[in-house]
Structures are given as C-alpha cells and as structure tokens.
Amino acid sequence: MTTDAGPRREPTGDPVIRFEAARKEYPDGTVAVEGLDLDVREHELLALVGPSGCGKSTILRMANRLVELTSGRVLVEGTDVAQVDPVRLRRRIGYVIQDVGLFPHRTVAQNIGTVPALLGWDARRTRSRTAELLELVGLEPGTYARRYPHQLSGGERQRVGVARALAVDPPVLLMDEPFGAVDPEGRRRLQQEFWRIQRELGTTVMLVTHDIDEAVRLGDRIAVLSRGGHLEQLSDAVELLARPAPGMVTDFVGSGRAVRLLGIGRVTPADLAPSDEQRPGALHVGARLDDALAALASSGGEAVPVTGDGGVVVGRLTSQGLLAALARMVEESGDDAGDRGAGAEVDGPRGNGQVAR
Numbered sequence: 001m002t003t004d005a006g007p008r009r010e011p012t013g014d015p016v017i018r019f020e021a022a023r024k025e026y027p028d029g030t031v032a033v034e035g036l037d038l039d040v041r042e043h044e045l046l047a048l049v050g051p052s053g054c055g056k057s058t059i060l061r062m063a064n065r066l067v068e069l070t071s072g073r074v075l076v077e078g079t080d081v082a083q084v085d086p087v088r089l090r091r092r093i094g095y096v097i098q099d100v101g102l103f104p105h106r107t108v109a110q111n112i113g114t115v116p117a118l119l120g121w122d123a124r125r126t127r128s129r130t131a132e133l134l135e136l137v138g139l140e141p142g143t144y145a146r147r148y149p150h151q152l153s154g155g156e157r158q159r160v161g162v163a164r165a166l167a168v169d170p171p172v173l174l175m176d177e178p179f180g181a182v183d184p185e186g187r188r189r190l191q192q193e194f195w196r197i198q199r200e201l202g203t204t205v206m207l208v209t210h211d212i213d214e215a216v217r218l219g220d221r222i223a224v225l226s227r228g229g230h231l232e233q234l235s236d237a238v239e240l241l242a243r244p245a246p247g248m249v250t251d252f253v254g255s256g257r258a259v260r261l262l263g264i265g266r267v268t269p270a271d272l273a274p275s276d277e278q279r280p281g282a283l284h285v286g287a288r289l290d291d292a293l294a295a296l297a298s299s300g301g302e303a304v305p306v307t308g309d310g311g312v313v314v315g316r317l318t319s320q321g322l323l324a325a326l327a328r329m330v331e332e333s334g335d336d337a338g339d340r341g342a343g344a345e346v347d348g349p350r351g352n353g354q355v356a357r
C-alpha cells in the first residue's frame, strides 16, 4: 500500500455485501428492519441516510454480526455471514464508530496493532504497518505512535479509529457516524482525506450518517431509508438531489437541494462560451459550480474567463452557461440513473473545494 496517488479503484458492479430480505426484530418486538434487499458494490462507498431510528445502525451491524438477523440473509463476498465465526468475520471487516472505542490504556500504536497482533504478525511488520497507517491518516508517527487516546483531540482520535480499522487492509469497512464527534471544519477535512484513502485502497464502504451533506459528498450511491429500514430511494448524489422521490425523500433532502447540487457539480468546457480573453481566468475547468456562481456574482453578472490545462483561457462562463450546467446534470442523471457520478465530477470528494485537473 502506498499513499502516492495510484490508479483509482472505481466501483464495479459486483456485490460485496448483499442483503436478501434481511429482517430484524428485537426481543421486545421492535421491528427495526422489515425486509431489506440491497447490494453494496465492490470499491463503492454506499451511504445510508434517514431519520433517527429508521434502522441504519441495525443494517450496518447485520454485516458484521453485531446484530443477528431474525430472517433473511447477508452475504459478504459471497458467503452467508451466519456461516462464518463472528470473530473471524470481524477481523476481515473494519468497523468505525462515532466515539471510536479506542482502548484508553493502550498507546496509539498498540491500538492500531490490535488486529495484527491477533493475527500473529511479528513486531517489526506491525510497527511498519502502524507507521504507514498513521501517515496515511495524516498523523506523524514519531509524534503520535506513543501517545494515549486522552492525549489526542477528537479529530485525531477519529483518525486513529480509521487507521485501526484499516490495519489489515480489510476489503470491507463499516462506518457508523464516523466523523460525528468532530467540529464542522475538522469534519470536512476528515471527509476529504477519507475519500482519498478510500479511493486509493478501493475499500468497499458502507457508511451510516444522518447528515445528507456528508452522504452526497462521500457517497457513490446513497440509500435513503425510512422507518423499518425501508429503502425509499437508492441513487447517486445528483439523481438524489435532482429527482428526489416525492414524499419522505423530498422532505428529508430538504429545501437546500438546489444549493447542494451547485456544491457537487463542476464547470466543464461544454458550458463555456467562446472567448478571446488573454487575462488569466477567474475559474478553472472543473471548478465547483458554487464557486462559479460566487465568481459570477462578484463580477456583477459579467461572464468570467475560465482557464483549462496549461493556464490558457478556454472560454467564458456566463450565467446562462451556469444554468445550462445545472440543467445538464439533472438531465444526465435521468439518462443513467443509479450509475456512479452521473454528470458530477468525480476527481475529488464532492464539494471539497478542490479544483479538478
């Protein structure tokens, strides 16, 4: 594994986690999940969103047998999890939760090395893996390896939690509100870094969040659930924001969805009018549409020059061009509903402020 940007592993169509008529009734009679059919595809990040109590955590925990199904089945990499020893299963499936659950009396290095130690790795291999992971999540090993959890900030603890879950490079990672305990600014940064790591490693991720912005920023696909783990809509971010199913999904996605769409769309050459402008552009091809809107606003509605690769101006963005870009996203999302990134730029976590190259 390396932290250098290698080829991205894009989602394939193959299911890595499959829920088949999965049902969970808790002993007190609460039916948390009624009959769920859902695939999480190889290399994808599937976000589960929905109101409190709709069954998100229950669904997630079915995959690593922290919750046992009442009926139906869950397959991970083709094997019914009920047939696998839960302890062995959990060594192959990373799990990150909101309060991280680090062992308080163990150092950061010992926390990260927990599963490698269980698997009998020698000290040297564990040490080098730990250092590699700390670097991957942006913590300098020399500074952090010997610290205890109480000597870390909330965001740092969360990073260690992610590093620990990735220790043995699990093919599958389950995350339950993983960035929940971090302030909005730190959360944004963690999301961005996590997105990069996930793309690089190709880990298949199922992530639970109640934050629709987090879901659209990170999710290749987003599953919106209502009470009883009922799947209301399953689509990519653009499709979800452009065409939310009437009723519960529309209410949940909320009135800010047009603005959110601007946050995930990017300027493409097709949206530009010709220009003989020589000055450097105010925007770069691949800029986020909300940044483009801000640039248009500060130019008083005048067209803004846009540069392409090599810093050459390739055209002008007008307000009509911006609207056309939005319309295109919505239209394309209808053409290939459910496919990854319909109309949305996928060079960075959506809405992270990066300019695509």
Ligand SMILES: Nc1ncnc2c1ncn2[C@@H]1O[C@H](COP(=O)(O)OP(=O)(O)OP(=O)(O)O)[C@@H](O)[C@H]1O
Pocket: 026, 027, 028, 030, 031, 032, 050, 051, 052, 053, 054, 055, 056, 057, 058, 059, 210
């Ligand atoms: N051990 C349990 N016994 C009985 N009912 C439970 C148990 N665990 C969860 N529930 C109930 O099952 C339903 C789904 O809970 P779950 O935790 O899966 O929802 P959630 O969508 O993750 O909620 P939140 O967003 O609030 O964390 C809720 O009605 C909850 O009260």
